[in-house]
Amino acid sequence: MESRCENCIIRQFNSLRAMSKEELKSVSDSKITKSIKKGDALFEEGDKLNGVYCVRNGISKLSKLSANGKDQIVKLATKGEVLGQRSVIAEESTNLSAIAVQDMEVCFIPKESITNTLQKNPNFTLEVLRHMAHDLKEADDVIVNISQKTVKQRIAEAFLYLKNNFGEDEEGFLALTLSREDISNVVGTATESAIRIISEFKKKGLIHTSGKKIGIKNERKLMEMVEGF
Amino acid sequence: MESRCENCIIRQFNSLRAMSKEELKSVSDSKITKSIKKGDALFEEGDKLNGVYCVRNGISKLSKLSANGKDQIVKLATKGEVLGQRSVIAEESTNLSAIAVQDMEVCFIPKESITNTLQKNPNFTLEVLRHMAHDLKEADDVIVNISQKTVKQRIAEAFLYLKNNFGEDEEGFLALTLSREDISNVVGTATESAIRIISEFKKKGLIHTSGKKIGIKNERKLMEMVEGF
DNA sequence: TTCCGAACCTGACAATTGTCATAGAATCCC
DNA sequence: GGGATTCTATGACAATTGTCAGGTTCGGAA
Numbered sequence: 001m002e003s004r005c006e007n008c009i010i011r012q013f014n015s016l017r018a019m020s021k022e023e024l025k026s027v028s029d030s031k032i033t034k035s036i037k038k039g040d041a042l043f044e045e046g047d048k049l050n051g052v053y054c055v056r057n058g059i060s061k062l063s064k065l066s067a068n069g070k071d072q073i074v075k076l077a078t079k080g081e082v083l084g085q086r087s088v089i090a091e092e093s094t095n096l097s098a099i100a101v102q103d104m105e106v107c108f109i110p111k112e113s114i115t116n117t118l119q120k121n122p123n124f125t126l127e128v129l130r131h132m133a134h135d136l137k138e139a140d141d142v143i144v145n146i147s148q149k150t151v152k153q154r155i156a157e158a159f160l161y162l163k164n165n166f167g168e169d170e171e172g173f174l175a176l177t178l179s180r181e182d183i184s185n186v187v188g189t190a191t192e193s194a195i196r197i198i199s200e201f202k203k204k205g206l207i208h209t210s211g212k213k214i215g216i217k218n219e220r221k222l223m224e225m226v227e228g229f
Numbered sequence: 230m231e232s233r234c235e236n237c238i239i240r241q242f243n244s245l246r247a248m249s250k251e252e253l254k255s256v257s258d259s260k261i262t263k264s265i266k267k268g269d270a271l272f273e274e275g276d277k278l279n280g281v282y283c284v285r286n287g288i289s290k291l292s293k294l295s296a297n298g299k300d301q302i303v304k305l306a307t308k309g310e311v312l313g314q315r316s317v318i319a320e321e322s323t324n325l326s327a328i329a330v331q332d333m334e335v336c337f338i339p340k341e342s343i344t345n346t347l348q349k350n351p352n353f354t355l356e357v358l359r360h361m362a363h364d365l366k367e368a369d370d371v372i373v374n375i376s377q378k379t380v381k382q383r384i385a386e387a388f389l390y391l392k393n394n395f396g397e398d399e400e401g402f403l404a405l406t407l408s409r410e411d412i413s414n415v416v417g418t419a420t421e422s423a424i425r426i427i428s429e430f431k432k433k434g435l436i437h438t439s440g441k442k443i444g445i446k447n448e449r450k451l452m453e454m455v456e457g458f
Numbered sequence: 459t460t461c462c463g464a465a466c467c468t469g470a471c472a473a474t475t476g477t478c479a480t481a482g483a484a485t486c487c488c
Numbered sequence: 489g490g491g492a493t494t495c496t497a498t499g500a501c502a503a504t505t506g507t508c509a510g511g512t513t514c515g516g517a518a
Contacts, residue, residue, distance in 0.1 A: 064369060064370075064372075064373045066373050066374075066376075066377035066378070067377070067378075067456060067457055068377055068378075068457060070377055072372060072373045072376050072377055074369050074372055074373070085362075086362045086365055086366065089355075089358055089359060089362045090359055090362040090363060090366070092366075095366050095369055095370070096369065118351070118355055118358070119351055119352075119355065120351060121351065122347070122348055122349060122350065122351040122354050123348075125351050125354040125355055125358060126318075126347055126348065126354055128358060129318055129347075129354060129357060129358045129361065130318060130319055132358065132361045132362060132365060133314075133315045133318045133319040133361060134319060135365055136315055136361060136364055136365050136368060137315065137319070137321075137324050139365060139368035139369060139372065140293060140303050140324055140325065140368060141293075141324070142372050143293075143301060143303055143368065143371050143372055143375060143417075144293045144295050144301045144303070145295075146372060146375055146376050146417075147295075147301050147375050147417025147418075148295035148296070148297055148299055148301055148417065149295070149296075188372075188375075188376025188377065189376075227296060228296055228297060
């Protein structure tokens with residue numbers, strides 16, 4: 001495993017690429033590499049973060065607990081994404097929990113390295129800004145989807161999203177396997193409703209399953225369903 | 230009306246305050262002041278923006294059209310807010326429409342003034358970044374609310390939000406009067422459902438109405454309702 | 459003023475979704 | 489390997505929400 005940030009490929013995918021050699025060196029010297037097991041938390045809602053997490057491997061769900069005790073998953077973050085930025089930048093405690101849905105490898109970067117660079121390197125700041133602008137757009141899309149589409153449409157969309165963003169394994173199952181509960185927390189519905197709709201999709205030949213694993217059989221029909229046919 | 234950005238009080242409320250004297254001067258020289266009538270659009274979903282809009286007065290709804298033909302209002306923007314930033318920064322066409330819900334006065338600032346400053350003045354960039362971080366957090370909250378709360382709770386919350394953010398007039402009505410349709414588009418429900426719930430609130434003595442105008446009568450009960458009692 | 463259209467309101471009904479209860483299947487841990 | 493626990497699944501039912509179809513009221517224009 002490469003342990004110098006300067007040489008880390010992951011950097012290509014995130015805002016760290018806009019850092020200068022010296023800045024990267026300082027980040028590299030202060031970072032701490034951590035292994036996170038599936039189900040463990042990187043941080044939890046309300047925590048004050050002393051730094052950000054750069055994901056080298058694995059996938060994390062970012063979720064928020066609602067008053068009625070249900071989690072809403074707001075985003076799934078994978079290799080190359082930086083978590084906790086929003087909180088560090090706004091100097092607020094985080095509004096989301098980050099929990100591993102697969103074993104993960106992350107680098108913890110103390111916030112000083114980040115805030116120093118933010119104040120000195122406009123390219124880096126702009127790069128972070130662009131990323132956040134993108135996240136904001138995605139959040140807007142989620143709002144519209146969740147309020148205007150039926151649960152069925154949202155589940156169909158979630159499967160397509162999982163395929164497009166995380167791919168499939170050799171047997172044609174979605175590479176990212178989520179529990180039924182996680183799926184229902186992504187689309188914002190009751191677990192039983194999600195299960196029922198998954199069964200229905202299976203009966204209609206849109207998907208096939210094997211245990212928790214789900215594979216897409218008829219992508220076109222799923223897409224039509226998302227559009228409302 | 231003050232026409233030099235350097236002297237504009239609005240600037241105190243947004244990221245423009247982080248600009249240097251010279252930068253502000255250049256913005257001021259290139260800006261165009263516009264009056265927008267209630268119902269007219271500042272820009273529409275899909276437009277490529279050549280600049281941003283700084284709101285001097287009035288209120289705009291930011292909304293996105295969904296496949297089924299309904300608008301979802303994602304945010305209400307008022308005095309001091311800058312619209313179109315996200316799109317200019319990400320160099321994408323906008324994902325939202327901005328339509329005046331009251332007569333407005335705005336300053337159009339060509340994107341060059343903004344992008345130049347973004348590249349040169351890290352304080353400004355950081356300030357913009359902080360604002361966007363805040364918007365992103367709010368968007369996350371909206372996602373959780375919309376997916377986990379009932380329509381009734383969301384409407385109660387919307388009224389409290391309107392009171393806290395836009396205040397009340399002398400007679401105790403919400404200062405920002407929205408049509409029933411706009412209200413339903415804020416909470417993401419059918420217009421009829423919104424109307425029905427407004428009637429119910431009125432019967433229960435939680436609010437009082439006069440034409441389109443709505444006044445809050447029992448704030449405590451509304452708050453309890455939002456919490457789920 | 460009077461008319462017209464838009465906005466508001468209400469009822470009846472259907473569809474969607476959530477809740478509760480229960481049972482089987484898978485998984486984990488000793 | 490076996491028992492406990494968690495996850496998946498399904499039925500029955502209730503609650504919520506949307507849709508359609510009609511009204512009424514309001515505000516602006518002729």
